[in-house]
Amino acid sequence: MTLTSPFSPFSALDDYIALPRVEGLALSPDGRRVVLTVATLSRDRTGYDRALWSVPADGSGTPARLTRSAKGESGVAFTGSGDILFVSGRPDADAEKDTEAAQLWMLPAAGGEARAVTRLAGGVSGIAATATASDTVVIAANLLVSATDLEADATARALRKDKKVAAILHESYPVRYWDQDLGPAEPHLFSLDLSALEDVLAASTPEAAGSDKKTDAPAPYPADLPRPRDLTPGPGRSGDTAGADLTPDGRTLITALRVQEQRSGRSILVSIDLGSGAQTVLFDEEHVDFEAPAVSRDGSSIAFVRAEDSTPEGPADREIWVADIDGGNPRRLAQGWDRWASSLIFDADDEALVVTADHDGRGPVFRVPLDGSAVRRVTTDEFSYTDVAVDAATGDLVALRSSWTAPSHPVRINRSGEVTVLATPATLPAAPGTITEVETSAEDGARVRAWLLLPEGASAEHPAPLLLWIHGGPLNSWNAWSWRWSPLLAVARGYAVLLPDPALSTGYGLDFIARGWDAWGARPYTDLLAITDAAEARADIDATKTAALGGSFGGYMANWVAGHTDRFRAIVSHASLWALDQFNGTTDSSHYWQSIFSPQGMIDNSPHHSVREIATPMLVIHGDHDYRVPIGESLRLWSELAEHHAEPDGSTRHKFLYFPDENHWVLKPQHAVVWYETVFAFLDQHVHGAAWKRPELLG
Incomplete structure (x- = not known):
């Protein structure tokens, strides 16, 4: 079955936003069909319409719209x-x-x-x-x-x-x-x-x-x-949950309910009898969250994630536990496995859990045996998996998978890990350029790796300019397709794109996260410079033409980079943290952010202290409906850039792109076009020395 189209839409933004997108998957009880949620561009091109499609779960047939x-x-x-x-x-x-x-x-x-x-x-x-x-x-x-x-x-x-x-x-x-x-x-x-x-x-x-x-x-x-x-x-907000699952007979709900605590709260594991409405608390500990409950196929057991609160001293682990359906006989699984489960369900025979987790720049499927034996990796390809469902009749899995060269698409995974691509109405577009991995050793000897996407024709004779893209989170990894941040759009325009996982990234173990804890401006920053050095050492990269981009925590790092080095020709800072004392009191979850920083760490790692040292042109971007990183961060950044770097007549080489009706992400397709047009015009101006070209829709 051919999934990849010879048509590549990444050279034209209007073609890119028109690509159909698979957003969800459900498997029928008999395991014979998969229903996909597919988003397509609306007729007026200002939103996305979503419909359900049915495809055979065995890899045969064609999609049917429902x-x-x-x-x-x-x-x-x-x-x-x-x-x-x-x-x-x-x-x-x-x-x-x-x-x-x-x-x-x-x-x-x-x-x-x-x-x-x-x-x-x-x-x-x-x-x-x-x-x-x-x-x-x-x-x-x-x-x-x-x-x-x-x-x-x-x-x-x-x-x-x-x-x-x-x-x-x-x-x-x-x-x-x-x-x-x-x-x-x-x-x-x-x-x-x-x-x-x-x-x-x-x-x-x-x-x-x-x-x-x-x-x-x-x-x-x-x-x-x-x-x-x-x-x-x-x-109160009694229905706030961190996951829920029903017993097969539908009589009991196991759910992680939120318990309010002053400015914060914790998730406790509760059993609710649907006949009487009676609630029984199964697991409740101070400073611990119980999340992602799953009920076994025979209804006798539950699995869940147990996560202690992190503190400024270091990140806490996220543990996988199982127990009887009434909470008895609790025990931890996979104690020597240094990864964090992003999803978990019971296998067809109830003898193992099927788990997804970030791992070395990928997001494989794993099996975690309930008998305490070693975790086994099921998928070994370059993809990340989500929406995993189990075919109870065969033990096979169906899921969505993606990578930086392929958007989300449905697949079937047999017991040995062999993957069969299923039919989809969202044909995969042809990706421009190539993708490879680069890695280096940090100052403390830690291995730091990244994906590197190269444009067609990049060589020693024609080295490509380099864009350092810094991920958000910070507990995150560049391991799956993103419609919001598509490096292929830059690759189609001749840029190489570096997607690194510095300290604080997931998929490399708890110690790797701890390297940057309460010290965002230390090893995460030096890791980024070290992996950029490794990429620039390649003959097919033009080290004289580099820029840095980031959103959310990536925007924080972009601001930090701007105040601590002049090696980049341009910096794009989207939805960024600027002054940590201000951010930590105005974000939508202030207790968490204040709890993971020490008072000194909050001072030492705030980018706004280095505003006078900024020598690189910056494009600041923010949406007014962003409540995770409130607009005040970029308003203050913009004010202080003007205070310290504007010309006497008020002009400045910095720019501020503002979206009154967008949030932490720019979701409307017409605004995504404006976002990319502005970013690429800014990069072309400062990386290539081109004349500034104001996007038409900005007036």
Whole structure:
């Protein structure tokens, strides 16, 4: 099967943003088909429409489109009977009034039209868990603080809408998260028994649904739909979770619920009986998070991640544990395995866990035996894997995989690790240039490695200019495709791109992370310079034409680089941390960031102290809806660049690209085009000496 297209869209930004994108995967209970969530550019080219596609799970056949709506679909999952569930804001023909809120929809396995199975005033946020041997589903949805039930929530929402009130009263921290203002509604978990759906339909009558007579009482929840049961009715953000899973029979939910603690909190592992709503705490320790619970296929065991709080003294490990379903007989697995699980599920025979983890610039699949024997790596290619599902009948796996030369696409993995590419409606584009690895030894002897992408024709006779791209996180690795940061766009324009994993990067062990702990400006910085030296030593790299780029923590490092060396011709700083004392009190999770820095470390590692030493032209970029790294960071950076480096007439060689309606990421396709146009114009100006060309859409 040919997956790669001879057409390469990386030379034209309009072609790049039009590439279809696979964003999610679900495997049917019988293991015979995979449903993909695929995003395509909207007709007006200002957003992405999402639809569900079905492909055979054995590598045969062709994709078949399942859904088509203006509002799109997401969050796909299967019921135990094989019906497809998804979340969508599409119009509900059975509703008296379209609320425009996203609801839970079901597409029957036997065929027919999709239909809404919820009609919540505030909509459905997502599917939290489904059962494998029943038609029970747990959804996440928000209720207003004052609401005592679904009807009261609908009444209160209608009043706010009628009075055009947007104000939010907060009584706990935080008030926002990433790119969302929290409140006035709070998250809850609700259970639904979809097996009763047909019975509800048969019993539905005009009287049951409520008469047309107007009363002061809230309108009842529709009687023709199964009524969601609130599993987390407690006060506060009782539905905040770090993962959830249902037992196969759908009777018990194992979930990692968030417990509020002043400005912070911790995740505890809780068992919820769906029949009675009773909650039983399984694991709860101070300064420890319990996350990512998974239930075994026979319903007798649970697996989870246990993570102690990190402190300024060093990073804490993330441990894999298993226990009986009631919390008994807990034991740690893979104690000698120095990697962090990014996902885990039980294998088909319940004798091992199937785990993904960052590893040496890749993201393989591993098997972690429950008997305590050695961890075994399943996939050995250059890819990173996500959305892993187990075919219970064969023990094979299906997953999405990607690399820096191939966006996310579905595959099947047999027991021996052999990979078969599945059909996909999102044909993989041809990647320009080549990719290789480079590595060097840091000052302390640590191995530092990176991916290096080279443009066509790069050679000793025609060396390529080099772009140092610094990843965010900082607990992260350059090991998987990113639609937001695509080095292939730079490669298509003749640049070589270096993607290094310096100290603090994941996939190299806890000691490698600890090298940069409470010292972001020390070994992470010297590692970046050392790996850049190694790349520049190559004959096919032009060491006289280099620039540095980074976003989030990468933006922090770009700012640090700007204040500590003049070796680069240009620096791009996106969504960056500038003054740590300011950032740590205004970010959406201030307690965490303050807890991992010592007071002296916060002073010693703040880039703003070196503003006077900046000699390199900087392009500063920020979105106003960025709550993880608030806009104040770049506003202060821009002010201090002007204070110390602007000309008497106010002109400056630095630039500030501002997006009033974007967040930590630039997500709108038309804004992504502007972002890349501005970045490449700035790089061409300072790396190649070209005349500055203002992007047309910037006026």
